[in-house]
Amino acid sequence: MAQTATGTRRPELIGGIGDRSAAAPGRAAARRWLPDAVLGAAGVGLGAAVGSVLTSETRGQLTQAGGVATVVGSLTGMVGAYLALLMVLLISRLPLVERTIGQDRLARWHRRLAPWPIALLALHAIAITVGYAQAARVGPWHEVGTLLSAYPGVTIATAGLGLMLAIGLVSLRAVRNRLSRETWWLIHLWMYVALAISFVHVVVLGPSFVVHPVATDLWDAAWAAAAGAILAYRFGLPVVRSVRHRLSVVDVRTEAPGVVSIVCKGRDLERLDVRGGQFFEWRFLARGLWWQAHPYSLSSLPRPPYVRLTVKGVGDHSKALAALRPGTKIAIEGPYGAFTNDARTRRRVALVAGGIGVTAIRSLLEEMPRTAEPVVVLRASKPEDLALRAEVADLVKERRGSLQEVVGARDEIELDAKALRRLVPGIAERDVFVSGPESFVFHVVETLRAMGIPDEQLHYEAYAF
Ligand SMILES: Cc1cc2nc3c(=O)[nH]c(=O)nc-3n(C[C@H](O)[C@H](O)[C@H](O)COP(=O)(O)OP(=O)(O)OC[C@H]3O[C@@H](n4cnc5c(N)ncnc54)[C@H](O)[C@@H]3O)c2cc1C
Numbered sequence: 157m158a159q160t161a162t163g164t165r166r167p168e169l170i171g172g173i174g175d176r177s178a179a180a181p182g183r184a185a186a187r188r189w190l191p192d193a194v195l196g197a198a199g200v201g202l203g204a205a206v207g208s209v210l211t212s213e214t215r216g217q218l219t220q221a222g223g224v225a226t227v228v229g230s231l232t233g234m235v236g237a238y239l240a241l242l243m244v245l246l247i248s249r250l251p252l253v254e255r256t257i258g259q260d261r262l263a264r265w266h267r268r269l270a271p272w273p274i275a276l277l278a279l280h281a282i283a284i285t286v287g288y289a290q291a292a293r294v295g296p297w298h299e300v301g302t303l304l305s306a307y308p309g310v311t312i313a314t315a316g317l318g319l320m321l322a323i324g325l326v327s328l329r330a331v332r333n334r335l336s337r338e339t340w341w342l343i344h345l346w347m348y349v350a351l352a353i354s355f356v357h358v359v360v361l362g363p364s365f366v367v368h369p370v371a372t373d374l375w376d377a378a379w380a381a382a383a384g385a386i387l388a389y390r391f392g393l394p395v396v397r398s399v400r401h402r403l404s405v406v407d408v409r410t411e412a413p414g415v416v417s418i419v420c421k422g423r424d425l426e427r428l429d430v431r432g433g434q435f436f437e438w439r440f441l442a443r444g445l446w447w448q449a450h451p452y453s454l455s456s457l458p459r460p461p462y463v464r465l466t467v468k469g470v471g472d473h474s475k476a477l478a479a480l481r482p483g484t485k486i487a488i489e490g491p492y493g494a495f496t497n498d499a500r501t502r503r504r505v506a507l508v509a510g511g512i513g514v515t516a517i518r519s520l521l522e523e524m525p526r527t528a529e530p531v532v533v534l535r536a537s538k539p540e541d542l543a544l545r546a547e548v549a550d551l552v553k554e555r556r557g558s559l560q561e562v563v564g565a566r567d568e569i570e571l572d573a574k575a576l577r578r579l580v581p582g583i584a585e586r587d588v589f590v591s592g593p594e595s596f597v598f599h600v601v602e603t604l605r606a607m608g609i610p611d612e613q614l615h616y617e618a619y620a621f
Pocket residue numbers: 333334335336337338435450451452453454465466467468469470471472473474475512515516593617618619620621
């Protein structure tokens with residue numbers, strides 16, 4: 157099952173132990189406080205949001221007809237809108253946050269948070285309607301009619317809420333798993349529209365529940381900053397980088413059945429501040445592909461003027477890349493990801509790749525120094541599926557590490573605790589980097605946790621979609 161491999165070189169893309177591999181563990185240690193700081197700041201913001209509503213209410217308002225429902229409506233509206241703001245910030249691609257926390261963790265936070273603002277804003281609409289109806293001593297449906305006909309801002313907000321609820325339903329895992337990445341992405345774009353029109357409602361009506369002018373200004377500034385971050389980092393920066401580097405396809409090579417490497421050429425790649433293990437969102441400007449961007453890791457560090465990605469065909473986009481023509485222009489967004497040598501806390505490492513997860517492991521390995529004594533575990537169903545195996549073997553050899561290939565059907569060979577201990581000597585004293593399909597990554601990471609390896613030594617990139 158386990159063996160060591162050797163192979164041939166592709167001159168322009170194979171890295172030896174270069175300057176970048178000397179990076180010692182701990183560069184990120186200085187930034188390890190960032191996730192806690194981000195969560196702390198989010199908590200302070202939540203406190204301020206709740207406080208701004210509560211301090212606006214008087215005891216007299218609460219005892220009036222409909223007072224309790226209206227206060228509940230104000231609170232749920234404020235907290236729901238605040239959590240929606242956080243959701244937007246989590247995916248705004250702020251570079252420092254991306255690099256330290258990692259896009260997959262941010263996306264997971266975003267996914268976990270998402271049901272809350274939607275539910276709270278729905279509750280806000282119900283509670284405010286009930287509160288106003290009780291105050292006016294009319295039925296709730298009568299009040300719905302009054303609010304929709306007399307206040308254009310409410311009509312707009314109701315449309316926004318309807319959109320959010322629809323997107324929330326589509327986001328349920330059972331529905332989402334049936335959609336292609338691009339359909340999912342297009343539907344998701346509507347969330348920006350929903351949030352924008354809901355914000356119009358706040359502007360038109362004024363955040364009536366916030367009486368302090370400073371709080372109102374802070375609220376407006378926070379939304380303006382979130383919109384600015386989205387525009388700058390999700391749209392502006394990618395355009396600037398794409399124009400600056402002018403990437404285009406120069407070669408498409410088969411690496412394994414259904415797996416191709418795409419070699420791209422560009423300008424000024426020395427200025428592309430990218431680390432081994434990171435990924436870009438790639439937009440190939442060819443017919444049928446230009447409108448969608450997909451994440452693919454670098455499968456080797458840039459060798460200016462070249463850079464390379466390696467792709468396994470699983471769906472429309474990834475399969476179409478095998479037919480790319482030389483000269484096809486490329487727009488990029490990134491680099492993203494915290495799956496880098498910066499995350500290392502121990503001297504020695506183990507790198508574990510499931511299937512096409514070898515891409516991130518391959519470029520990460522280039523940055524590992526000899527002192528990291530890397531043990532690389534490659535997992536595949538069949539020997540011919542071990543893409544980039546020869547290159548990985550060369551890099552491992554240069555670092556005097558060891559390469560373990562685990563080949564066989566999933567139901568026959570499992571990477572359980574016993575196997576991992578046998579394959580990786582001293583695994584508990586190493587940082588372990590795991591990449592590949594989501595199910596593989598989560599299985600290995602859970603096994604490592606159960607073996608008592610602390611979270612700070614575990615780093616992973618799940619190729620989820
Ligand atoms: C951070 C990151 C880095 C990535 N790096 C690489 C890389 O270096 N090389 C690479 O080949 N891929 C990589 N991926 C995965 C790649 O982005 C997806 O495979 C691709 O976007 C799928 O798009 P599609 O249109 O081809 O498939 P879709 O039409 O969107 O999906 C078709 C079907 O395949 C399933 N599917 C999608 N992706 C996978 C997957 N990875 N494994 C199993 N089933 C899947 C979907 O559930 C869907 O049912 C990475 C993903 C992430 C998040």
